Amino acid sequence: MVKEEIFSLFCLFLISFTLINAQETARPKEIKLPSPRLEAGRPLMQCLKDRQSSREFKPDPLPPQILSELLWAAYGINRPESGKRTAPSAVNWQNIDVYVAMADGLYLYEPKNHKLIQLLAEDIRGLTGMQEFVKTAPLNLIYVADLAKIPRGTEEDKKFYSAAHTGFISQNVYLYCASEGLATVVRAMINRDELAKKMGLRADQQIILAQTVGYPKK
Numbered sequence: 001m002v003k004e005e006i007f008s009l010f011c012l013f014l015i016s017f018t019l020i021n022a023q024e025t026a027r028p029k030e031i032k033l034p035s036p037r038l039e040a041g042r043p044l045m046q047c048l049k050d051r052q053s054s055r056e057f058k059p060d061p062l063p064p065q066i067l068s069e070l071l072w073a074a075y076g077i078n079r080p081e082s083g084k085r086t087a088p089s090a091v092n093w094q095n096i097d098v099y100v101a102m103a104d105g106l107y108l109y110e111p112k113n114h115k116l117i118q119l120l121a122e123d124i125r126g127l128t129g130m131q132e133f134v135k136t137a138p139l140n141l142i143y144v145a146d147l148a149k150i151p152r153g154t155e156e157d158k159k160f161y162s163a164a165h166t167g168f169i170s171q172n173v174y175l176y177c178a179s180e181g182l183a184t185v186v187r188a189m190i191n192r193d194e195l196a197k198k199m200g201l202r203a204d205q206q207i208i209l210a211q212t213v214g215y216p217k218k
Contacts, residue, residue, distance in 0.1 A: 029118035031107070033068035036076070036114075040069070040179075047178040054183035057137040057214035061103070066180060067139070068114070070213060073176035074098060074141070075169050077111050085111065087168035089161075095149035096165045096208070099142040099199065101125045106199065119199070127198055128210045130189040141211040142195070143169060147204045159206070166208040173211055183216040 041047075062070070072078075075098050078086045085094060098109040100116060103123050107116035128140040145162030153161070170186045177184040192207045201207070 029105075029121070031064075031116040031118075033071065033114050033116065034065050036069040036072040037065070041176075042179045044175070047175045050178040051174050052178075053185040054216055055131065055133055055185050055212075056217035057133055057183055057212065058217050059136045059138060060215055061138045062182075062214070066182075069180075070139075070173065070176055070182075071098065071100070071109050071116075072111075072114065074173045075109070075111060076114065083112070087165065087172055089165045089168075093149050093161070093165075095146045095162060096169060097144045097146060097205075098169065099144060101128050101140040101142060102138065124195075124198055127195045128190065129187050129212070130191065131187070134187075134210075134212055137212045137214045139213045141173065141213065142199070143208045143210070144199075144201065145206045145208050147206060148202075162206070162208055170209060170211055173213065177213060181216070182213055184211060184213045186211045 073086060075096065076086050077083055084092065089095065099119075100107040100109060101124055103125070105118050105122060106120040106124055107118050109115075110117055125137070125140050126135040128134050128142055134140055143166045145159070145166070147155075147158045147162070150158045150161060174184060174186075176182075187210045190207060190210055196205070196207055
């Protein structure tokens with residue numbers, strides 16, 4: 001009888017362990033980003049003077065602090081009391097999502113908790129553009145418009161607003177890169193259908209632009 005009870009307890013333990021392990025495996029990987037250093041950076045006029053596009057990048061990954069500040073500058077929350085962002089959007093629709101393609105996978109930037117949520121655990125950088133450098137540059141940002149977040153207007157209106165919102169975000173990235181000595185280029189040459197399918201986007205989510213970031217290749 002004692003042996004049967006021990007065996008039953010062992011089975012219960014094994015089942016519990018398996019369930020817990022399965023839950024941990026199913027839970028998406030998250031990267032909590034460090035707080036941005038708001039006192040860092042160069043004067044704005046110098047950043048504007050040095051703002052430029054570059055298509056040559058070192059493959060070296062960006063440190064967590066730089067990644068944190070880059071994403072916060074792009075589209076982070078700068079007014080926590082209202083949830084408003086570093087880039088403007090019409091009627092505060094905030095309909096652009098920033099996806100991050102790195103060597104270890106595809107992530108979604110979540111501004112509210114300033115973290116990255118892994119969506120795919122594979123390298124899809126090569127799908128983010130048609131230029132050769134996108135495959136090896138450490139970081140490719142993908143700007144996706146969620147048209148469902150714009151409740152009024154024609155399809156043309158929604159695409160117009162989304163393009164404008166993306167432009168604001170992209171320029172924030174340019175200025176941060178100029179401040180930190182990073183190379184960047186915004187890109188429109190994308191196989192949008194192939195990339196959207198790989199990302200699992202809905203029909204009302206549309207890829208607007210991509211932007212590559214990394215250390216300049218010297």
